[in-house]
Amino acid sequence: MKNANILISGASIAGPALAHWLARYGCAVTVVEKAPSLRPGGQAVDFKGETHRTVLSRMGILDDVRALQTGGHDQLLVDAEGRTLAVMPGEFTGGELEIKRGDLARLLHERTASSCAYVFGDSITSLTETPDGVQVTFERAAPRTFDLVVGADGIHSNVRRLAFGPESGFVRFLGHHYALVDLDQDFGPVGQMYNEPGRMAAVGGPKAPAFFVFASGPLDYDRDDVEQQKDILARAYAGMGWRVPEVLAAVRRAPSVYLDSISQVRIDRYSRGRVVLLGDAAYGNTLGGFGTGLAVVGAYVLAGELAAAGGDHRAAFGAYERVFRPYARIARSGNAGPFLAPGSPSRIRMRNWMFKYRFLLAWMMKVTDKFATDIKLKTY
Template identity: 80%
Template sequence: MSNGNILISGAGIAGPALAHWLVRYGFHVTIVEKTPELRLGGQTVDFKGETHRTVLTRMGILDEVRKLQTGGTDQLIVDANGRTLAVLPGEFTGGDLEIKRGDLSRLLYEKTAPSCEYVFGDSITSLTETADGVHATFERSAPRTFDLVVGADGIHSNVRRLAFGPESDYVRHLGHYYALVDLDEDFGPVPMMYNEPGRLAAVGGPKAPAFFVFASDRLDYDRYEAGQQKELLTRAYAGMGWRVPAIMSAVRRAGDVYLDSISQVRIDRYSSGRVVLLGDSAYGNTLGGFGTGLAVVGAYVLAGELAAAGGDHHGAFAEYERLLRGYAKIAKNGNAGPFLAPGTPAGIRMRNWIFKYRFLLALMMKMGDKFATDIDLKTY
């Protein structure tokens, strides 16, 4: 297996992080990505605690991540007249080390592109396990057989659907949606967020996308069709106060928009035969604050176990799951939707109150650091 061929679905964070290690251990890696090019937008992501720093150090990218870090920025929570109600401190949202998702994605891609095969604008259409491999067919490419297949393609994982069953069996909609929109208009250098019951709108800050969270039952739309997403978003924010009418006018003129549900993955196993799940496809919890760290640590563990297994992928997958199942338990808890977009005026006031009294905030951050370090890392 040390020279095995591995197919990874997803060129976001988890897939290239895994490829980094697999290539180092002598595997041949192909990464297939549905989008026609690397997705460089999105929100900032963060790393917390010694475990995350250790993995970044062992990858050899900690210094480069630090050079790209944005530094957590305080965000003003305002009322309809623009008066400050509370301050969301940068250290709460930014962890120990904050970086734009697109910058991290580009960094990992540049580290792995020379040593593994990337196929953009394509997607797996079927997976058939044989005695000695997995036969994969694609939308555009010719069929191929691989030793193993890894689903690192997010909460709406195509690999999980093909190998485990329909998304509805494993993904729980938590009652909210979120959106990120790169606006051409400048809404000021200071990040601000405004709430009305069940809705949040946030803008401002250097090159930061506008950010939205709103309560909604499950919506039916094409996640790759920007026009549909803009229409749903503007409809959800109709009649909202503050600067929202101007913000939504800018949304309608924007080029790129990303709208998705706040959801949670519940699955009883991470592998099925020669197929294994990594990152959000296995233990996703949207906006939970731990997704990137879990993906990077999970990639380190999965690759290390495969390298140490001497060809026994069953043993490698079992040990990967044993180690990650407990560590990923944070992804089973919490729902960011009601916290970011409380459903009542009283709920909004209570949420803001947390940021006024720093001892509560400090307690939440301490708990987060504990979860981020709750694993004994092996040295592979």
């Protein structure tokens, strides 16, 4: 297969999933990751429906994912006194198969480490396309030329910025931020979630030991400055009731905080020349519930179309676009912010009612399952 020397930026989920397939098709794959190592732990992610199961099975990891699944967790929606108002069931938050993002990343890395080259602690600084390839420079490594470059580096994609233009042209801020924090304090065996208008705080739930969502305007901060992010949370949650002061005190002791915007990627084409985008870099929608499934199915389709086209990237990228964009349309709608942090007491009550009336919940889950299976998988 021509164009078989491929660079992937990003070693979370989409990148290693693609590396798995490309290596199977005989490509020489290099994965570069800015972080110094695999990121352990992290929020829970999930798979749902026959399409996701089929791709995991074809990858040979379905049984491993099942062995590592969390089993899903019910979450109690509580008032300021801790009284239960409603129950968010585990099958709603955790899909069919829920697994910690870090566990899934480790599994994919283990399955590809012997067949692909991983470079941690480095990042791409420039991409220059030539008739025969892409000349790539790095922060640390020596320059190299690759046949193709794949941006699988998340909603704030470095590859997308270098190849397509500034993030502001493709990422739409949806008016909320969220934070995930690992705590040194156990807040009980059952997940609990508390709301005041425009703010949500949860402990012990499916996403992380502490999970926050709050309405705000755009925030300017250093994503590598942990103390600055703790200050933002302290200001955003000042004066909030329930156990929030106690949770914020535990946040102050935490070694790390992941704070980001709830945003959506809108891009007209997934590829430009010899550069193509995959996963959240191309069709991200923060906390939308489909990101991991889209990443894994997208990797299957992109690699399969490259193999089917004999490495002809123009034909393969065009086919990837035609096959996958209709499936990825679910990521172009929806905003988890107002659902998780409703803006008024009445909207909080309406959200809670959904979990009291099972027919509403069943309808929503049926719609979700339909989106998750809305693609006819080819056998490449």
